[in-house]
Amino acid sequence: MEQSWKQAKAVFAGALGPPLFWLVLFFLVPLAIVWAYSFGQNVGLTEISFTGTFENYARSIEPLYLKIFAKSAWVAAITTFFCIVLGFPVALAITFAPARAKTWLLLLIMLPFWTNLLIRTYALIAVLRTEGYINQSLGWLWNQGSGLATLVGLQPLGAFTPLELLHNNFAVILGLVYVHLPFMVLPLYSALDRLDRSLLEASLDLGAGHLRTLALIVVPLSLPGILSGVLITFIPALGAYLTPDLLGGPDSQMIANVIERQFKRANDWPFGAAMSFMLMYLTFIAIAAQGLLSRKREVRS
Amino acid sequence: MSARAKREAPGPLEYLRRWPLRAWLAMVAVFLYAPLITLMVFSFNDSRRNIVWQGFTLKYYEKALNNDSLIQAFVNSLTIAALSTAISVVLGAMAAFALWRFRFPGKPAVDGAMALPIVVPEICMGVALLVFFAKVLPWPQGLPWPLDLGAIIISHVSFSFPFVAVVVRARMASFNRELEEAAKDLGASEWRTIRDVVVPHMGPSLVAGALLAFTLSLDDFVITFFTSGPDTVTFPVKVYSMVRFSVTPEVNAASTILIVLTVILTAVALRLQGDPAATHGAHGADKP
Numbered sequence: 001m002e003q004s005w006k007q008a009k010a011v012f013a014g015a016l017g018p019p020l021f022w023l024v025l026f027f028l029v030p031l032a033i034v035w036a037y038s039f040g041q042n043v044g045l046t047e048i049s050f051t052g053t054f055e056n057y058a059r060s061i062e063p064l065y066l067k068i069f070a071k072s073a074w075v076a077a078i079t080t081f082f083c084i085v086l087g088f089p090v091a092l093a094i095t096f097a098p099a100r101a102k103t104w105l106l107l108l109i110m111l112p113f114w115t116n117l118l119i120r121t122y123a124l125i126a127v128l129r130t131e132g133y134i135n136q137s138l139g140w141l142w143n144q145g146s147g148l149a150t151l152v153g154l155q156p157l158g159a160f161t162p163l164e165l166l167h168n169n170f171a172v173i174l175g176l177v178y179v180h181l182p183f184m185v186l187p188l189y190s191a192l193d194r195l196d197r198s199l200l201e202a203s204l205d206l207g208a209g210h211l212r213t214l215a216l217i218v219v220p221l222s223l224p225g226i227l228s229g230v231l232i233t234f235i236p237a238l239g240a241y242l243t244p245d246l247l248g249g250p251d252s253q254m255i256a257n258v259i260e261r262q263f264k265r266a267n268d269w270p271f272g273a274a275m276s277f278m279l280m281y282l283t284f285i286a287i288a289a290q291g292l293l294s295r296k297r298e299v300r301s
Numbered sequence: 302m303s304a305r306a307k308r309e310a311p312g313p314l315e316y317l318r319r320w321p322l323r324a325w326l327a328m329v330a331v332f333l334y335a336p337l338i339t340l341m342v343f344s345f346n347d348s349r350r351n352i353v354w355q356g357f358t359l360k361y362y363e364k365a366l367n368n369d370s371l372i373q374a375f376v377n378s379l380t381i382a383a384l385s386t387a388i389s390v391v392l393g394a395m396a397a398f399a400l401w402r403f404r405f406p407g408k409p410a411v412d413g414a415m416a417l418p419i420v421v422p423e424i425c426m427g428v429a430l431l432v433f434f435a436k437v438l439p440w441p442q443g444l445p446w447p448l449d450l451g452a453i454i455i456s457h458v459s460f461s462f463p464f465v466a467v468v469v470r471a472r473m474a475s476f477n478r479e480l481e482e483a484a485k486d487l488g489a490s491e492w493r494t495i496r497d498v499v500v501p502h503m504g505p506s507l508v509a510g511a512l513l514a515f516t517l518s519l520d521d522f523v524i525t526f527f528t529s530g531p532d533t534v535t536f537p538v539k540v541y542s543m544v545r546f547s548v549t550p551e552v553n554a555a556s557t558i559l560i561v562l563t564v565i566l567t568a569v570a571l572r573l574q575g576d577p578a579a580t581h582g583a584h585g586a587d588k589p
Contacts, residue, residue, distance in 0.1 A: 027418055
């Protein structure tokens with residue numbers, strides 16, 4: 001049982017004081033300032049006055065920005081979807097693997113996760129760009145094919161046109177899936193690992209196939225884990241900055257890129273502040289929705 | 302079906318031994334590793350254009366190691382990671398201890414506030430700290446190294462110590478409170494009990510938390526991007542500016558060094574804590 005703080009006031013203050021102080025000063029205060037800015041106005045170059053206006057929020061729901069919000073949510077949703085599709089079989093394989101293989105498979109998933117995000121993004125650029133490895137390999141195959149065609153007396157194929165793989169929405173989604181896949185696999189694994197295996201065996205014994213067992217037993221039972229995986233993938237994908245910035249084209253801007261521009265280039269801090277709080281509210285809505293969904297399930301069962 | 306295949310037929314739940322799943326795993330592994338491995342292989346390629354294999358060379362490593370600004374960025378990153386990890390472990394352990402041991406009014410609020418840095422989007426935290434260090438606490442320019450990294454270190458501590466607190470608190474759940482009482486009955490002071498009974502129990506989680514904080518700090522780009530000045534460039538920020546211009550073998554070489562470092566760190570971490578299944582699942586962590 002926890003001790004009441006009154007029984008050891010000095011220990012309590014000594015232990016909680018420093019972290020709480022740090023949290024307030026270097027996290028909550030900065031957020032509060034941004035929140036205050038979101039109701040402010042630019043006066044002059046560096047002065048911002050707190051006028052209590054809602055103008056910044058009104059601007060953030062103009063069609064131009066609303067479209068960026070919708071697009072970011074859409075991109076994050078597609079990313080999450082592909083992460084589930086790719087990650088679920090992996091989590092399943094890890095769950096039912098023998099202990100030794102389990103360790104190695106988890107390591108396989110976690111090692112890229114520990115690798116620097118920038119390096120991973122850079123590696124993708126090297127693979128996808130016009131002179132990248134994919135286009136080089138395709139070009140080589142194309143030339144071989146062309147040579148083969150002339151050999152059998154056909155017209156040679158035209159010059160190889162490299163695929164545009166980089167600087168578009170495809171690259172952004174690919175990059176986000178690449179980066180976030182481990183975020184999905186780990187919660188899925190820990191949910192599947194908690195399943196009662198006898199239920200699965202019973203289903204298989206009673207004649208259901210593997211796919212049916214999966215759809216009717218495994219997925220419903222591990223739904224809370226799937227939901228938390230969805231949340232853990234969706235939130236960082238929604239606020240992604242680096243991936244759309246480096247892999248995206250002019251039309252693949254996401255919310256974070258707009259926010260960055262307001263603070264670093266356009267120098268419109270109040271509007272940037274409003275945008276970043278809109279993003280925070282979206283995040284909190286996603287968390288609350290997940291909480292509600294899992295609570296509803298608990299009540300039902 | 303041959304006799305051998307029959308003997309080795311997979312059990313009903315041995316999904317790993319079924320070929321569709323194996324093929325899927327192989328595909329995911331290629332997806333995750335092919336870009337990183339090509340990056341590492343081509344850092345040894347003797348060609349500026351970086352595409353077709355021209356022969357083995359170490360010249361890009363030489364170039365990267367002689368690139369002073371790159372080395373400076375690398376040293377900055379490691380320094381920031383080390384210092385912010387040290388502070389984060391102390392603050393995280395204190396927070397975990399206080400939240401584990403005491404009940405006090407406003408505890409749910411403190412709990413929630415501690416979780417905020419984990420869930421708030423990086424970009425929001427980045428701009429908040431940018432504003433904070435621009436308006437409230439302008440970090441003095443031109444301080445001697447490593448004091449000039451102060452703003453970045455503070456920011457990194459802010460996002461990593463709550464992670465440490467989570468890890469340590471999970472570990473404290475397995476602590477037997479009677480041990481604490483026994484120590485006190487035997488005459489140990491409050492401080493002595495914490496030092497000799499509670500902290501040793503935290504042990505593995507302090508290591509795990511420190512590794513987490515170190516990696517988070519080394520990996521961070523967005524928040525550093527908003528809090529770093531022109532003279533305080535970290536490795537990710539430096540690579541970012543290099544990548545914006547072009548893809549060069551030098552970046553490949555520098556990245557390879559960092560990847561190898563990551564692999565070594567991970568290996569050390571696993572050595573220290575046993576298998577990752579024990580640290581990632583909530584179970585199996587209770588061995589003394």
